[in-house]
Amino acid sequence: MLLKPFLHQCQHQPDALALQEQDRQVSYRQLLQQAQTIAAALQARGARPGQPVAVHLDRGIEAACALFGVLLAGACYVPLDLKNPAPRLSFIVADAQVHTVLGTGAMPVWLDESLWLDINACSTALPATVDIPAESLAAILYTSGSTGQPRGVALSHRAILAFTSWAADLLALTSADRIASSAPFFFDLSTFDLYAVLGSGASLHFIPAGLTMAPARLSAWLSEHAISGWYTVPSLLAFLTYKGNLAHTPLPALRFIIFAGEVFPTPALIDLAASLPQTALYNFFGPTETNVCCYWPVQRERLIAEQTIPIGLPAAGCELHITADTGELWVRGPTLASGYWRDGRVQSFLNADDWYPTGDRASLEQNEYRFHGRLGRMLKCSGYRVEPAEIEAVVNAIPGVKGCAVIGVDDQTAGQRSALAVVLDPGMSIAEIRKSLSRQLPAYMQPSRYLVLEELPRLANGKMDYGQVSILLAT
Amino acid sequence: MKEILKHFIFAELIYHEDPAAFGDDDNLLDAGLDSMGIMRLIMFAEKEFGVTLPDTEIEPDNVGSLNSLANWIRRSGYAG
Known part of the structure; x- marks a missing residue:
């Protein structure tokens, strides 16, 4: 279901470039074949539709193949942050009740051997076709939990697709686009890279990990690869703005940048906008539970150093409501996650009228939403x-x-x-x-x-x- | 110089390790030093040691450990 636009592209342009990581390139056909092999191996092990499968791989081609393999098998993926200490990873694998942990090479020492599946050891095969209802789960993304333990946000095929198809339309993605990818797959930003980009027939280029700490080489990389779009976080963009040698590295192909996840300090955004006069900038906003519920196409003439920027307008068909007493932002709509994953099933976080109370404080001023911090104790x-x-x-x-x-x-x-x-x-x-x-x-x-x-x-x-x-x- | 850098890093930028146990070749990036931290570290080092650290030389190889930072600062003209 979520992969439907990608599968369409596989038929339409099988030999087009899908993924690039360092010198390695993978076409749509090759990505599909690798994902089918992993899906077939999961089915052979008895993975049933809707069951969680953890992915113990850093972002990149292998991890993307693993995620698509899980989805083709009808299962739902749980991407692990390999930088987490073993006790936290071990908790997540147990809490999610995963059927299998996909990885390559040596198995992590904390893991039960019976769960491990090396994706490079799977022999080529075709999976059985699975009918995937829109409400079945596609991914469980773990975040910090107010209950005292990591908590999995359960995203349905419907929810991710609602966001990615809206975003693909907004950015007018085409097969000519070359999109940079830096978001780890356990962050919801990655759903844009994987499903909006690959559903549009464009190519996805993984930014080498070391480059996020080498800003001048990062801007040179964006230029050499003729990157046309990038969805990333403000801190990396600020690093690029101030240390990335942008004055000597023109990026004429870069037609858009989207940022989310943090408040972008306006002075740094003004400097970025000045460095990239031809690039359209977008502020996306939303907790993982909503993926994205608000967006603001940056209007450069309205940027004032002393003022924070708006989070803008409702995104992807979401309805927004601000409570009269506390000013809390409530969200209702198609991009909402199904709930939290608990004891092997989904526990809804919606209130009586199907609203999700975000815990964010917001206001509506001249038809634009603005973010004013958190109501509860959560930190960023x-x-x-x-x-x-x-x-x-x-x-x-x-x-x-x-x-x-x-x-x-x-x-x-x-x-x-x-x-x-x-x-x-x-x-x-x-x-x-x-x-x-x-x-x-x-x-x-x-x-x-x-x-x-x-x-x-x-x-x-x-x-x-x-x-x-x-x-x-x-x- | 390494002591000054170490003090700044563990007082202001990362809180992960026990500073006393953190070696001069241990990896600062694995310990949590991120892009915003590197920007502040460079501003601090340039002011503290009176050098200019070129943007094009900001690399994991130059900021990845206390020793590599110290070498970079010396190569950039610090004679202290």
Whole structure:
């Protein structure tokens, strides 16, 4: 279902370039064949439609083949962030109740051997055709969970396709486009690269991992590959703007850039817009649960350094509503995820009238939506969602910890960082806590500040006084 | 110089490792140094050591560890 536009392109232009990674090129026909082989191997192992299959591969050609293979088998993929520590990956694989973990080469040591399938060891075969209903799940993307553990957002074929077909129309993608890809597959940005781009007959070019840390070579790469479009994050675009030698690297082919995932500081956006006068810029907005629900085609003449940019208009047929009391943004529409994946099934996050309450504060001014931060405790650290409750759960499980509270602090580099106040048993130290956390949480979740307290501040009703914790951590 | 860099990096940019246990050849990028962190690190180093670090030389090979950073800063003219 989600792959229908791609399968159409396979018939229409089988020998066109689909994927490029370094010197390796793969045509639509080759991508389909490789995906069919993986799908057949999954079916032979007994994977049933709708069952989750984890993908233990970095973004690139092999991972794309694996994702398409999972979808052709009618199963749903769970892309893993290989930078996560083993305990977190192990939790996700168990929580998702995956049927198989796809990868290449050596199996991760934390994994049960019976789950592992090396995609390069599959022999060429055709899978049985599976009828895929629109509401069946295509992907489960894990984010930080307010329940204290990573939480899987379950996306249906219908939801992803609603976004990608809208985006392909908005950007007028054609088979002549050459799109750069830098988003890891566990981020929802990647759905544009995989399904909007490959559903339009265009080619997808994976930006080599090292180039995201080498801005001048990155701009040269965009130029050499005649990249025509790119959906990425503001921090990388700011890096390119200030360190990417753009003044000496014209990018005449680059007709659009989309950014999402973080607030783009307006001064940096103004400088980017000035460096790329012919490139159309788009701000996409939406939590993973909605994929994208709002968008703003950047109007350069309206950019003012001291003002944040709007998130704009409803996207992809979504309806938006702002609550009168708290100013919370609610979303209803075709791009909404089915719910959270829990105990092997989907648990809806919709309220009575099918609205998804995003937890974001927004306003509507002159027919444009604006974002004003979060209502709840969620943080955005280097573009990743971080729920303080997840860090608290890990800290509280460390022997010698009597209690803790995690809050967010503003950070010049990451936007926000977590900070930890903790009550310890005698003999326990911050050094021990840091050591333990670095083994259990990814880098972007590590607290930037630590404070040992005799006891945690409480409100009169006994609840944690996070405001007081923030004051204590700020001093 | 490496001590000054290390102090700045672990006070301002990454919070992942125990600084005392972090070696001069250990990988800063794996430890969480990202593009925004590199931009701030370069601004800091240029001011602190009075050098210009050319944009075209920002590479994982030059910013990937404390030793490679120190070598890059020396090659760029720091004689301290």
